[in-house]
Each structure stands twice: as C-alpha cells, then as structure tokens.
Amino acid sequence: MSEAAPRRLRQLADVAVSQLRHVGEKRVAALASLGIVDVFDLLTVYPRRYIDRTKRVDLTDLTVGEEAAVYGEVTRSSDRRTKQGKVMVEVIVSDDGGSFKVVFFNQSWRARQLSVGVQALFFGKVTDYKGQRQMTNPVVDVIVGPTGDERDASRVGRVVPIYPASGKAGLTSWEIGGFIEESLRRAGPLLDPVPAHVRTELDLVDRTTSFWGIHLPEDLADVAPARRRLAFDEFLRLQLLLALRRRRLEETSAGVRHPIDEADLDVAPGSLSSPTSSLVRRFLANHHFALTSAQRRVLGEIARDLSSPLPMHRLLQGDVGSGKTVVALTALLASIDGGRQGALMVPTEVLAEQHLASLRRDLAGLVLEDPSVLGGTRPLSIQLLTGRVRAKDRQAVLLALAEGAVDIVVGTHALLTDDVRFRALGVIVIDEQHRFGVEQRAALRDKGRERSYEAADPDLLVMTATPIPRTAAMVVFGDLDRSVLDEMPRGRLAIETTWARDDHEVTDCWRRVRDEVAAGRRVYVICPLVDGSERVEAASAVEERTRLALGELRGLALGLLHGQMKGTEKDEVMAQFRAGEIDVLVATVVIEVGVDVPEASVIVIEDAWRFGLAQLHQLRGRVGRSSVQSYCYVLGAAPSEESALRLQALVDSTDGFALAEIDLDLRGEGTLLGTRQRGRSDLRLASLRRDEDLLLAAQRVASDLVRRDGLSTEPAMVDELRLFVDDEEADYLFKS
Numbered sequence: 219m220s221e222a223a224p225r226r227l228r229q230l231a232d233v234a235v236s237q238l239r240h241v242g243e244k245r246v247a248a249l250a251s252l253g254i255v256d257v258f259d260l261l262t263v264y265p266r267r268y269i270d271r272t273k274r275v276d277l278t279d280l281t282v283g284e285e286a287a288v289y290g291e292v293t294r295s296s297d298r299r300t301k302q303g304k305v306m307v308e309v310i311v312s313d314d315g316g317s318f319k320v321v322f323f324n325q326s327w328r329a330r331q332l333s334v335g336v337q338a339l340f341f342g343k344v345t346d347y348k349g350q351r352q353m354t355n356p357v358v359d360v361i362v363g364p365t366g367d368e369r370d371a372s373r374v375g376r377v378v379p380i381y382p383a384s385g386k387a388g389l390t391s392w393e394i395g396g397f398i399e400e401s402l403r404r405a406g407p408l409l410d411p412v413p414a415h416v417r418t419e420l421d422l423v424d425r426t427t428s429f430w431g432i433h434l435p436e437d438l439a440d441v442a443p444a445r446r447r448l449a450f451d452e453f454l455r456l457q458l459l460l461a462l463r464r465r466r467l468e469e470t471s472a473g474v475r476h477p478i479d480e481a482d483l484d485v486a487p488g489s490l491s492s493p494t495s496s497l498v499r500r501f502l503a504n505h506h507f508a509l510t511s512a513q514r515r516v517l518g519e520i521a522r523d524l525s526s527p528l529p530m531h532r533l534l535q536g537d538v539g540s541g542k543t544v545v546a547l548t549a550l551l552a553s554i555d556g557g558r559q560g561a562l563m564v565p566t567e568v569l570a571e572q573h574l575a576s577l578r579r580d581l582a583g584l585v586l587e588d589p590s591v592l593g594g595t596r597p598l599s600i601q602l603l604t605g606r607v608r609a610k611d612r613q614a615v616l617l618a619l620a621e622g623a624v625d626i627v628v629g630t631h632a633l634l635t636d637d638v639r640f641r642a643l644g645v646i647v648i649d650e651q652h653r654f655g656v657e658q659r660a661a662l663r664d665k666g667r668e669r670s671y672e673a674a675d676p677d678l679l680v681m682t683a684t685p686i687p688r689t690a691a692m693v694v695f696g697d698l699d700r701s702v703l704d705e706m707p708r709g710r711l712a713i714e715t716t717w718a719r720d721d722h723e724v725t726d727c728w729r730r731v732r733d734e735v736a737a738g739r740r741v742y743v744i745c746p747l748v749d750g751s752e753r754v755e756a757a758s759a760v761e762e763r764t765r766l767a768l769g770e771l772r773g774l775a776l777g778l779l780h781g782q783m784k785g786t787e788k789d790e791v792m793a794q795f796r797a798g799e800i801d802v803l804v805a806t807v808v809i810e811v812g813v814d815v816p817e818a819s820v821i822v823i824e825d826a827w828r829f830g831l832a833q834l835h836q837l838r839g840r841v842g843r844s845s846v847q848s849y850c851y852v853l854g855a856a857p858s859e860e861s862a863l864r865l866q867a868l869v870d871s872t873d874g875f876a877l878a879e880i881d882l883d884l885r886g887e888g889t890l891l892g893t894r895q896r897g898r899s900d901l902r903l904a905s906l907r908r909d910e911d912l913l914l915a916a917q918r919v920a921s922d923l924v925r926r927d928g929l930s931t932e933p934a935m936v937d938e939l940r941l942f943v944d945d946e947e948a949d950y951l952f953k954s
C-alpha cells in the first residue's frame with residue numbers, strides 16, 4: 219500500500235477481512251456471520267459503550283439495589299445443579315480492589331464463556347445474598363478472551379470500546395477492537411468527501427478524526443464529536459441519494475399536463491355546472507358536502523402538480539377521517555378530463571371493494587363524451603381488479619382497460635402486474651400505503667409507465683393516515699412532496715376513549731354497546747392479535763362471537779369477519795353490516811385500515827395492549843365518521859410499563875401526529891425505518907430524535923450539492939455513494 223493518497227471508503231470495502239493479521243478462516247466465518255466481510259463493514263461496527271479504565275469502579279464500593287457495570291477478571295468458575303434442578307454457574311470476578319460473585323441460572327454455557335482468565339464487563343443489579351454482594355444473570359461483555367496472546371499491553375489503561383460482541387459467533391469485543399485498530403492503522407489518512415467549508419460551517423471534525431475518535435478515543439471527550447460527524451455522514455448519504463433520485467426523475471420523466479382548472483375547485487355543492495364543464499367541476503358541484511379548507515388547499519397543491527409537465531410525486535398525510543377519498547377522486551377525475559385513465563390501489567381486497575362501492579355511488583350520474591356510442595355520452599366506467607376477480611371477468615376488465623373503456627380501476631397491487639395494460643394511465647393513487655419504501659415507489663412509477671400504451675409517467679399520489687413525525691418523513695418519504703390534511707370535516711365530535719380495566723368498567727362498556735345499538739348505531743369488536751397465526755386469530759374471533767352472543771350481547775345481531783374467510787363471505791358480511799342487518803361486527807384486524815361505515819359509533823378493542831399505538835389509532839378511526847358522538851373502549855390490563863403508556867396516550871389524545879411522536883419515543887426508530895432497504899444504508903449512529911438538527915443540515919447540504927450540478931464536481935462523494943446502492947441504481951443515478 220502506498221503512502222500517497224488518502225484512502226476512500228470504497229477502497230476499504232475492497233479489502234477483505236482475511237487480509238488482517240489475526241483473521242484466519244475461522245474468524246472470517248465468524249465475522250461473516252455478523253455481516254462483516256470487508257474492512258469498511260468492520261469500521262462501521264460501532265462501540266455500544268466505553269469503559270474508562272483510568273477510572274475503575276472499586277468492587278468494594280458497590281451499593282446493594284443499584285445497577286452497576288463491573289470490570290474484572292474471572293478467577294474462579296464452577297457450575298452445579300441446585301436442589302430444584304436448575305443449572306447454576308458461579309463465577310468469581312476480581313480486580314485490584316477485591317472480588318465479587320456473579321451467578322447465572324439456566325445458562326450453562328456461561329461456564330464455557332467465562333473460564334478463568336477471561337476479562338469481562340458485567341452489567342446488572344447488585345443484590346445481597348447472605349451478607350455478600352453479588353449479581354444474578356447480568357449482561358456480559360467479554361472483553362479479553364482466555365488465551366494470553368489476545369492481550370495487548372498497549373491497550374490496557376485507556377478508554378476501552380465495547381463492541382456488540384456475539385457469544386454465538388465466538389468473537390470477543392476485544393478481538394473486534396483489535397481488528398479495527400489494525401484496520402485504522404493500516405488505512406492511514408482517510409479521504410474526506412465533505413467539502414471543507416461545510417465542515418467548518420457545521421463544526422464537524424474530519425473523517426479520519428471521526429473514525430479514530432469513535433473507535434480509539436484517547437479520552438471519553440473524543441467520542442461525542444466523532445459520533446456527530448459519523449451521524450451526519452449517514453444522514454447526508456441518505457439525503458444525497460434522495461435528492462439525486464429526484465433530480466434524475468425530473469430529467470428523465472415524460473410527464474403529462476393534465477387539464478385542471480383551479481377555479482373548478484372552488485365550486486360549492488349546488489353550484490351550476492353544465493354537461494360541458496369538466497368532470498372535476500361537475501363532481502364537486504353535485505357532491506353532498508363542501509370541501510374543508512384543508513381539502514381545498516391540498517387539492518390546489520395537487521392541481522399545480524397535475525398541470526405541470528413533471529409527474530406528480532406527492533405524499534398526502536391526513537389523519538383517519540380527515541377526508542382523503544374526495545381528494546383522491548378529484549385527482550382521478552382530472553386524469554379522465556384529459557382523456558386518460560386512473561388507478562386506485564389499496565392494500566386489501568376488503569378495502570378495494572369498499573372503495574369500488576363508494577366510488578360508484580359518489581360518481582353516479584357523471585357521464586363522459588364518447589362519440590362511439592349512440593347519444594354521444596356514456597357513464598363513467600369504474601371496475602375492480604383484485605386477485606379475487608374471476609378469470610372471465612378479469613379478461614373483460616383487462617380488455618376494456620387496454621381499449622380505454624374503463625376510466626377508473628380499483629384494486630390491490632395486482633393492478634400493476636404484467637398482463638395489465640392501460641390505454642393511457644394518467645394518475646395513480648395509492649391509499650393507506652405507509653408501508654411502501656422508496657425503492658418500491660420507484661418500481662411502481664416505472665411500472666406505471668410500462669403498463670401504459672402512452673409513453674408517459676403517470677402522476678402519483680400516495681396517501682397515508684399514519685401520521686409520521688416530520689424527521690421520519692424526511693428520511694422515509696424524502697423523495698416525495700408532502701401535503702397535509704390538518705383539519706377534520708366540521709361537526710365531528712372527539713371520540714371518547716376509555717380504558718376499561720376492572721369488571722365494573724367492562725360492564726359499562728358492554729352496556730354502552732347495547733345502548734348504541736338500541737339507538738340504531740353499529741359496533742365493532744376487535745379480537746386479540748395473535749402473533750403470526752391468522753388461523754388461531756380466526757378461531758379466537760369465532761369463539762369470542764359465540765361468547766358474546768350467549769353473554770353480554772345476547773339478543774343482538776352479531777356478525778363475524780376474519781382473514782380466513784373467503785372473499786365473497788367477507789363481502790357479504792360487510793354488506794350486511796353496512797345495511798344494518800348486523801349490529802355488532804366481531805372482527806380481527808382485517809378492518810384496520812380505511813373501512814368506512816359512518817353509522818358505526820362504538821369500537822371495543824380487546825387485549826388492546828397487543829396493538830401498536832399507530833394501529834390502535836387506526837382502529838379507533840373506524841368510528842367517529844359522522845356527527846354523532848362515538849366511543850372507543852380498550853380492554854385489558856397492560857402487562858408492561860411501555861404498554862400502559864401506550865394505552866394511556868390513546869386515552870389522552872385523538873391527535874394522530876401527537877401520537878406518532880409518542881410512538882416514536884416509545885418504540886424507537888428501528889420499527890419506523892423497518893421498510894427501508896436494510897444493510898449499509900441503515901442509520902447506525904444517527905437518531906431521528908436526538909439529531910434532528912443534523913438531519914436538517916444534511917438535507918440542506920444535500921440539496922445544495924445536487925442542485926448545483928448533480929454532484930458532477932464532487933467525484934469523491936459519488937464514489938462513496940456507490941457503496942450504498944446497487945450497480946443498476948448507480949448507473950441510473952450517476953450516469954452523466
């Protein structure tokens with residue numbers, strides 16, 4: 219390796235871990251099992267914490283009842299069986315200041331892991347056993363293995379990084395630290411792709427300093443600035459990729475200018491319209507309610523996208539019940555006004571059928587000029603396309619779509635499979651799809667173009683009722699423009715939410731159900747979530763219905779809805795519920811998203827702690843969809859503090875955005891980013907909550923760099939980004 223040029227991250231990724239001094243075949247395999255293949259992977263495994271060996275905790279100082287982290291060497295290790303037959307491993311840990319006992323129950327492997335001579339960090343609560351202090355089943359980080367050659371005198375007496383070592387892979391934190399140290403020393407200075415003026419402005423340390431500071435700090439004070447810089451890099455890379463995707467999209471897209479006149483959005487119900495007015499105008503003039511001002515504003519934003527030559531790529535966030543459907547419909551009609559078609563995609567078949575019915579109802583009476591039919595006009599054609607549609611009907615719909623005889627198609631994502639062809643697809647709306655990642659959206663857009671005989675990119679509107687915090691939206695939906703429906707239709711009363719814990723409260727809940735049914739309303743009862751098994755879940759729903767029918771809800775008409783039922787059965791039940799032939803629908807979470815039955819005024823959620831906060835809020839949104847008072851009951855105790863906080867939050871607030879922030883706090887961010895492509899591009903150090911300022915800075919820097927010249931004057935940055943995308947995407951993003 220020559221001294222000359224500072225090294226790039228991509229060069230580090232070209233060096234296999236097997237090239238390190240102490241890494242033989244066995245360790246290559248062990249590292250690979252942790253996802254570490256090359257030196258770059260290794261350098262981005264960050265310490266979980268540090269122990270400052272210059273300031274040792276004196277073992278004689280430990281306080282009973284408190285948590286402590288204790289570092290020491292195993293001086294004795296034994297295992298035996300207790301009278302109850304449990305395996306008990308007993309270890310004596312010593313340092314200069316004394317010794318201390320650690321016991322493990324039912325962890326027989328600890329005897330092997332903690333043999334005499336091993337140095338480890340023990341983290342747990344200090345207890346008292348017959349007058350002696352000890353720890354029971356603490357968290358253990360093995361720092362130095364039992365064989366002498368792993369000890370390196372130069373690494374004692376400093377700040378020691380603790381890596382997420384894995385007992386299973388058989389690697390100690392100390393070994394990992396050794397590999398990293400060797401890598402850093404041999405790599406020498408690292409090239410910094412972030413322009414110096416940006417670093418100065420944001421007070422960021424340079425790249426070499428950041429890697430040394432996080433892995434080999436001289437002093438604990440080195441860690442924070444190092445972490446800050448590395449976190450910034452994580453955000454910057456993500457934001458650069460998003461900005462580049464956007465720029466490419468704009469350069470390569472062949473969008474459609476849809477004819478939409480903003481003045482048409484201002485017509486109130488009952489206004490005049492003529493048969494020659496646009497469909498948008500005729501629709502709004504004949505609709506049964508006036509738009510809220512939020513709906514009007516959002517439609518304005520959408521109309522500007524639709525009429526511009528760039529394809530729309532917009533996210534519409536609006537809490538449950540805020541009225542997203544009418545917005546979507548208007549966008550679809552604009553496409554038809556331009557002689558094109560529209561597609562509405564939803565996540566489930568139940569929802570597709572519900573939308574089909576409500577669209578047909580809302581759009582009834584609208585006619586389209588069509589010189590090929592007698593009389594010159596025909597009604598709008600709205601059709602369904604899901605996996606459930608029978609082959610013969612499906613063929614008919616496919617043919618009509620290709621000919622342009624279908625105006626709006628509603629379906630699940632079976633809509634964009636290979637045999638589907640549109641004559642000219644103008645607008646795609648995706649409803650309730652908060653679980654789509656960036657890559658899937660890009661694929662969808664491409665498919666939209668491929669599926670259409672007209673070589674143009676359809677406009678895309680993605681709608682979600684799961685409000686996500688702004689910072690998370692910047693990462694997960696950073697490639698989309700965003701609109702927010704932040705106002706509920708007038709006359710809505712806040713849903714009254716009760717957490718019914720004791721028998722008395724539960725009795726009140728079922729009394730309320732009977733009262734509401736007597737007043738002509740409808741009720742959902744949501745059965746407990748059963749992990750991973752729709753079958754068991756269905757069985758429990760069947761049981762619960764029987765129990766209620768014989769007990770608390772005797773005499774009411776109870777229906778059943780679960781994921782194991784056939785499509786036609788589900789439709790039948792939903793139709794009966796809508797029509798009021800069923801009073802109470804006992805259901806599994808199949809009704810989670812989007813179901814709209816305005817007469818429903820009570821939802822009872824059993825074993826509510828099993829649901830996430832966002833899901834509970836979604837479920838609650840099934841009621842409160844008209845001007846009558848609605849109620850939500852969450853039943854059951856909360857087995858953990860976290861679940862209690864969740865249920866209390868639901869009781870305290872009906873604001874989806876506030877709940878989303880709480881959810882992020884309670885669950886951490888992993889779950890939020892779960893849909894994003896896993897692997898290198900993950901946020902390892904950066905936190906959406908703690909590092910909001912860094913995220914905003916990264917977004918600004920990324921858009922400046924990309925806007926100027928698409929990164930063509932930043933070759934080092936481009937080189938680095940190639941590490942985080944596959945070849946195909948790199949070709950797309952970086953070709954000049």
Ligand code: ADP
Pocket residue numbers: 507508509510513536537538539540541542543544683707708812814816843
């Ligand atoms: P979501 O955003 O959850 O999809 P919907 O579009 O289903 O909400 O609307 C919820 C309910 O509110 C529906 O019954 C709908 O007809 C009604 N609604 C929507 N917008 C308005 C409005 N501007 N005025 C009165 N009712 C409205």
Ligand code: MG
Pocket residue numbers: 542543649812
């Ligand atoms: Mg909806």
